[in-house]
Amino acid sequence: MPPGVKLMQKVSSSKLFMKVGPHFVPAMDRAVHKLTRGKVMLSAQMLPGVILTVKGAKSGIARRTPLACMPEEDNGTWVLIGSNFGRPGHPVWTVNLLKNPDAEISWKGTDIDVTARLLEGDERAAVWEKCLKFWPPYATYQQRVDREIRLFRLERRTREQ
Numbered sequence: 001m002p003p004g005v006k007l008m009q010k011v012s013s014s015k016l017f018m019k020v021g022p023h024f025v026p027a028m029d030r031a032v033h034k035l036t037r038g039k040v041m042l043s044a045q046m047l048p049g050v051i052l053t054v055k056g057a058k059s060g061i062a063r064r065t066p067l068a069c070m071p072e073e074d075n076g077t078w079v080l081i082g083s084n085f086g087r088p089g090h091p092v093w094t095v096n097l098l099k100n101p102d103a104e105i106s107w108k109g110t111d112i113d114v115t116a117r118l119l120e121g122d123e124r125a126a127v128w129e130k131c132l133k134f135w136p137p138y139a140t141y142q143q144r145v146d147r148e149i150r151l152f153r154l155e156r157r158t159r160e161q
Helices: 005-012 015-035 092-099 121-134 137-144
Strands: 049-055 062-072 077-082 102-107 110-118 150-156
Touching (some): 049 092, 062 092, 062 121, 077 092, 077 121, 092 110, 092 150, 121 137, 121 150
Antiparallel strands (some): 049 062, 049 102, 062 077, 077 150, 102 110
């Protein structure tokens, strides 16, 4: 485990981070991602991340959101965790994916077309356990909210001709 990860896990579980993180982390990630032409995301130094581009559920306008992810290296997929930093309410990007599952991610500087699928039931339970091992603060986030945190699996798709 890289140095500082335990500290970052503790900080990210705090109530202060829950209030400040949603405003600070995405803004920093967007700026650094743009400056490095998609090669770097600051938060990815602790936790892997993608920039998700998905059409808005109501507007249809493409929305770009930096997100932590759990890569599933064995099958070339990614899991997105709709924790919303442990705040009430599902994050807007999850609503957008439910309405528009065909999306794009920027992963390590490469744009990849993906289709998102909401995980449910036993499949969700198994992936949730992996998420908790991957980043233990997700357990704290779940304890703070009355909703079930949404998990999406992103699978590659071929670009439509």
